[in-house]
Amino acid sequence: MSESWPAPAKLNLFLHIIGRRADGYHLLQTVFQFLDYGDSLAFESRPGGQVSRAEGPRDLPEADDLCVRAARLLLQETGLREGVRLRLRKRLPMGGGLGGGSSDAATVLVALNALWRAGLTTDDLAQLGLRLGADVPVFVHGFAAWAEGVGERLTPLPDLPVPWYAVVRPTVAIATAELFADPKLTRDCVPLTIRDFLSGAGGNVFEPVARARYPAVAQVLDALSAYAPARLTGTGACVFAAFADEASARDALRALPGEWSGFVARGCNTSPLQDRLRRMSVDEGAA
Numbered sequence: 001m002s003e004s005w006p007a008p009a010k011l012n013l014f015l016h017i018i019g020r021r022a023d024g025y026h027l028l029q030t031v032f033q034f035l036d037y038g039d040s041l042a043f044e045s046r047p048g049g050q051v052s053r054a055e056g057p058r059d060l061p062e063a064d065d066l067c068v069r070a071a072r073l074l075l076q077e078t079g080l081r082e083g084v085r086l087r088l089r090k091r092l093p094m095g096g097g098l099g100g101g102s103s104d105a106a107t108v109l110v111a112l113n114a115l116w117r118a119g120l121t122t123d124d125l126a127q128l129g130l131r132l133g134a135d136v137p138v139f140v141h142g143f144a145a146w147a148e149g150v151g152e153r154l155t156p157l158p159d160l161p162v163p164w165y166a167v168v169r170p171t172v173a174i175a176t177a178e179l180f181a182d183p184k185l186t187r188d189c190v191p192l193t194i195r196d197f198l199s200g201a202g203g204n205v206f207e208p209v210a211r212a213r214y215p216a217v218a219q220v221l222d223a224l225s226a227y228a229p230a231r232l233t234g235t236g237a238c239v240f241a242a243f244a245d246e247a248s249a250r251d252a253l254r255a256l257p258g259e260w261s262g263f264v265a266r267g268c269n270t271s272p273l274q275d276r277l278r279r280m281s282v283d284e285g286a287a
């Protein structure tokens with residue numbers, strides 16, 4: 001039915017908590033930037049109403065898979081009688097702070113909306129996505145952004161520097177909910193402005209608690225810091241550092257102990273998903 005569609009990773013270039021909602025959810029300030037690296041999805045047409053998964057993470061039941069949930073949500077919202085079999089090629093570690101599950105869901109919403117000509121606007125899709133996870137809207141919109149609220153109030157940042165990043169994955173699984181519940185977590189950061197961030201302010205409030213709970217995270221942060229300032233993305237476990245060129249990022253990655261996996265990727269201020277969507281529109285226009 002279709003060629004593959006990218007579901008890129010994100011980094012949180014900084015991540016602060018400035019308060020809490022009445023329901024206990026934390027109010028954040030963060031900057032999202034995409035990477036030209038991630039999962040990919042292909043879609044095969046199926047009889048009306050059927051949504052299934054051909055491949056996918058083995059330890060993730062089909063009904064819980066955010067891709068499957070996103071396709072079902074789109075059918076439910078639009079009342080369309082389409083069916084689809086999803087082929088997810090997973091490259092991003094689950095629960096790595098790279099937003100893989102949210103990105104997969106956003107790609108399903110954006111791609112199927114286009115392939116099925118469902119006619120929902122980007123804002124409609126972002127609102128639908130928010131029901132699946134706080135990080136889905138930024139992947140739907142596809143622009144690097146300053147984010148507030150739980151991550152859904154977005155201001156585009158089209159001119160961020162686009163360095164090469166070394167991203168390293170400590171061999172540990174972090175439970176997001178546990179870190180958010182940690183009594184030592186700083187929850188009262190003074191709100192920053194975009195200008196403060198662009199002048200170098202801001203860190204990741206989860207770093208001290210992740211360091212304390214997961215020695216492997218502390219080891220990776222310290223090891224990567226020998227090459228460039230290293231930071232946690234999201235609630236971790238992945239750690240990243242920026243480099244001026246690809247070779248320097250690869251050298252740093254190579255120099256780290258072999259037990260940690262990682263990759264090198266370029267930062268992007270427009271998501272590869274948006275590029276793919278535009279390519280489809282151009283191809284259709286030419287046909």
Ligand SMILES: C[C@@](CO)(OP(=O)(O)O)[C@H](O)COP(=O)(O)OP(=O)(O)OC[C@H]1O[C@@H](n2ccc(N)nc2=O)[C@H](O)[C@@H]1O
Pocket residue numbers: 012015024025026027028030096097098099133134135150151176177180233234235236
């Ligand atoms: C921290 C961020 C930053 O990008 O990234 P990740 O590390 O997950 O990629 C996200 O905001 C993660 O948002 P989201 O993807 O919705 O988190 P979930 O795993 O669903 O949240 C698990 C639990 O963490 C707590 N939680 C989550 C988000 C938030 N703003 N406040 C919270 O208190 C809630 O207890 C929630 O039930």
Ligand SMILES: Nc1ncnc2c1ncn2[C@@H]1O[C@H](COP(=O)(O)OP(=O)(O)O)[C@@H](O)[C@H]1O
Pocket residue numbers: 057060064065066067092093094095096097098099100101102103104176234235236
């Ligand atoms: N398609 C999917 N890919 C990854 N995780 C998924 C998916 N569907 C559901 N999940 C769930 O979402 C959780 C968060 O995954 P992910 O978005 O990859 O990490 P993070 O939120 O740390 O960036 C996973 O632990 C998993 O239980």
